Amino acid sequence: MKIHFIATGGTIDKVYFDAKSEYHIGSPQVLEVLKEAGVAFEYEIEPVLAKDSLEMTDADRQTIRERVLASPCERIVITHGTDTMADTGRLLCDVPGKTIVLTGAMQPARFRSTDATFNIGMAIGAVSSLPPGVYLSMNGRLFDPRKVRKNRDKQCFEEV
Amino acid sequence: MKIHFIATGGTIDKVYFDAKSEYHIGSPQVLEVLKEAGVAFEYEIEPVLAKDSLEMTDADRQTIRERVLASPCERIVITHGTDTMADTGRLLCDVPGKTIVLTGAMQPARFRSTDATFNIGMAIGAVSSLPPGVYLSMNGRLFDPRKVRKNRDKQCFEEV
Amino acid sequence: MKIHFIATGGTIDKVYFDAKSEYHIGSPQVLEVLKEAGVAFEYEIEPVLAKDSLEMTDADRQTIRERVLASPCERIVITHGTDTMADTGRLLCDVPGKTIVLTGAMQPARFRSTDATFNIGMAIGAVSSLPPGVYLSMNGRLFDPRKVRKNRDKQCFEEV
Amino acid sequence: MKIHFIATGGTIDKVYFDAKSEYHIGSPQVLEVLKEAGVAFEYEIEPVLAKDSLEMTDADRQTIRERVLASPCERIVITHGTDTMADTGRLLCDVPGKTIVLTGAMQPARFRSTDATFNIGMAIGAVSSLPPGVYLSMNGRLFDPRKVRKNRDKQCFEEV
Numbered sequence: 001m002k003i004h005f006i007a008t009g010g011t012i013d014k015v016y017f018d019a020k021s022e023y024h025i026g027s028p029q030v031l032e033v034l035k036e037a038g039v040a041f042e043y044e045i046e047p048v049l050a051k052d053s054l055e056m057t058d059a060d061r062q063t064i065r066e067r068v069l070a071s072p073c074e075r076i077v078i079t080h081g082t083d084t085m086a087d088t089g090r091l092l093c094d095v096p097g098k099t100i101v102l103t104g105a106m107q108p109a110r111f112r113s114t115d116a117t118f119n120i121g122m123a124i125g126a127v128s129s130l131p132p133g134v135y136l137s138m139n140g141r142l143f144d145p146r147k148v149r150k151n152r153d154k155q156c157f158e159e160v
Numbered sequence: 161m162k163i164h165f166i167a168t169g170g171t172i173d174k175v176y177f178d179a180k181s182e183y184h185i186g187s188p189q190v191l192e193v194l195k196e197a198g199v200a201f202e203y204e205i206e207p208v209l210a211k212d213s214l215e216m217t218d219a220d221r222q223t224i225r226e227r228v229l230a231s232p233c234e235r236i237v238i239t240h241g242t243d244t245m246a247d248t249g250r251l252l253c254d255v256p257g258k259t260i261v262l263t264g265a266m267q268p269a270r271f272r273s274t275d276a277t278f279n280i281g282m283a284i285g286a287v288s289s290l291p292p293g294v295y296l297s298m299n300g301r302l303f304d305p306r307k308v309r310k311n312r313d314k315q316c317f318e319e320v
Numbered sequence: 321m322k323i324h325f326i327a328t329g330g331t332i333d334k335v336y337f338d339a340k341s342e343y344h345i346g347s348p349q350v351l352e353v354l355k356e357a358g359v360a361f362e363y364e365i366e367p368v369l370a371k372d373s374l375e376m377t378d379a380d381r382q383t384i385r386e387r388v389l390a391s392p393c394e395r396i397v398i399t400h401g402t403d404t405m406a407d408t409g410r411l412l413c414d415v416p417g418k419t420i421v422l423t424g425a426m427q428p429a430r431f432r433s434t435d436a437t438f439n440i441g442m443a444i445g446a447v448s449s450l451p452p453g454v455y456l457s458m459n460g461r462l463f464d465p466r467k468v469r470k471n472r473d474k475q476c477f478e479e480v
Numbered sequence: 481m482k483i484h485f486i487a488t489g490g491t492i493d494k495v496y497f498d499a500k501s502e503y504h505i506g507s508p509q510v511l512e513v514l515k516e517a518g519v520a521f522e523y524e525i526e527p528v529l530a531k532d533s534l535e536m537t538d539a540d541r542q543t544i545r546e547r548v549l550a551s552p553c554e555r556i557v558i559t560h561g562t563d564t565m566a567d568t569g570r571l572l573c574d575v576p577g578k579t580i581v582l583t584g585a586m587q588p589a590r591f592r593s594t595d596a597t598f599n600i601g602m603a604i605g606a607v608s609s610l611p612p613g614v615y616l617s618m619n620g621r622l623f624d625p626r627k628v629r630k631n632r633d634k635q636c637f638e639e640v
Contacts, residue, residue, distance in 0.1 A: 125285020445605020
């Protein structure tokens with residue numbers, strides 16, 4: 001069983017460039033997480049976008065959708081900014097025959113304290129176990145992308 | 161959906177006591193992992209043993225089994241030393257109506273580089289998604305405890 | 321021997337607020353560093369500013385100078401943004417009878433990989449050992465604030 | 481100014497080998513610390529021993545002394561187990577013309593929470609600043625090796 005990771009940016013991949021005292025999207029951190037975890041399954045990581053999800057356009061989401069449809073894998077994990085993760089998830093709900101899990105992080109993977117490593121582990125546990133469909137995995141929970149929202153004040157996802 | 165964590169010791173919980181220049185089992189690290197991940201589901205953590213799994217006796221395994229049978233939860237994650245994780249898993253295979261996932265770590269959770277956080281995330285993803293049964297979750301993979309062994313040289317689990 | 325820490329902000333104290341997808345100055349990280357290091361000397365931490373050093377005004381620097389002059393301690397460590405650390409240092413060169421070390425970080429202390437912990441350790445080693453004067457401590461070296469500049473391309477300090 | 485690092489083992493360099501569920505001395509961690517800190521001075525790292533300092537013999541200490549005497553550098557940092565760090569320090573007190581700082585760690589450098597990074601930074605700040613002599617640097621303080629002991633209960637060094 002091979003897992004296809006599609007990286008689109010978001011907080012999970014953010015780095016800090018001192019040169020500009022700003023925060024930017026860096027390279028996909030999922031590779032670092034998989035290495036540190038010593039995983040022993042087959043995988044492929046495809047960087048598709050490197051955007052804060054608030055800046056994603058409809059065209060960006062179509063690009064993600066095309067990559068999902070073109071994937072030879074039945075199990076796909078998409079790393080994504082949290083603000084519009086559910087929007088992208090909803091656009092994938094009619095993709096047949098694939099188990100798709102979207103995840104991301106509230107704190108960058110490069111932080112000493114971060115939810116990124118846990119979230120990628122959780123997404124892999126879910127994508128390996130669930131029947132075809134689209135799932136959003138955050139805060140240790142699995143959501144239907146059509147029935148979830150990010151609660152900015154509480155900094156966590158909740159059902160709607 | 162509530163998850164019941166049963167902590168039994170193992171590398172995942174090891175600490176270093178400088179006073180004796182030795183390595184011992186400390187308090188269950190699963191709580192630290194769940195806090196850092198910002199999980200938003202209901203859970204209970206029950207420390208049952210604090211042993212290196214090579215030192216577990218048959219009586220210890222019966223104790224674990226009793227706690228599993230007595231659990232009001234249908235979803236249980238057991239943190240366990242890796243050396244005899246499969247043995248304990250096999251003893252639980254006839255427990256009806258519960259999804260049980262065993263996991264642990266090759267490197268202590270207190271290390272800067274560790275598989276512990278990923279593994280607990282993966283176990284939660286799996287236990288939330290799978291039908292009743294017993295599963296061993298290590299190296300990003302899910303195994304049947306009756307068909308797995310730890311390869312000590314490669315430091316990973318593999319099917320047999 | 322008591323050490324007085326004056327925190328003024330800078331990269332060392334930066335945090336990431338997901339709510340705004342931005343980077344801000346958080347609470348002084350020097351306290352966390354001292355706790356983790358298990359230090360056994362007397363100290364006081366005084367947060368004076370919380371600014372990116374590019375945004376510091378002349379009035380801000382006067383405030384820092386006043387706090388230094390008012391300090392009952394002979395040994396002072398100032399945590400500061402790197403971009404104008406030397407400017408602030410130069411303004412302190414005529415302060416008599418005090419050993420003053422300025423330091424900061426290229427990567428936030430909250431990052432998994434950071435120079436913050438090392439730099440604070442180095443500053444304490446220097447401030448405990450040097451005669452009165454003003455020193456800039458970065459990249460494992462001690463500089464005269466009148467003869468140093470930050471090389472933005474190489475991301476390190478060098479003599480001029 | 482070049483700094484000569486002499487690594488002798490101790491807790492600072494300890495690793496965990498799951499294969500044996502034991503704790504051993506690994507490669508000198510000072511290199512990792514210097515890299516992460518982005519230091520910009522000239523240095524050399526010489527691994528001389530890899531021992532828990534309780535197991536060091538008189539012959540081992542003579543070996544360390546010979547390396548110190550043979551060093552072309554005037555500034556030397558020795559990483560050392562904490563239990564007999566002061567003994568080794570005392571044996572070096574008559575070495576002329578060199579500033580020698582001994583340091584180590586209570587928690588291994590490979591731990592997520594460790595005093596190792598801070599301690600190496602502190603040792604470099606001290607060795608760069610102090611006149612010739614032998615100094616023990618632990619817990620953010622500098623000690624005369626003839627007037628210090630490790631308090632095992634408090635897990636810190638104190639004057640005697």
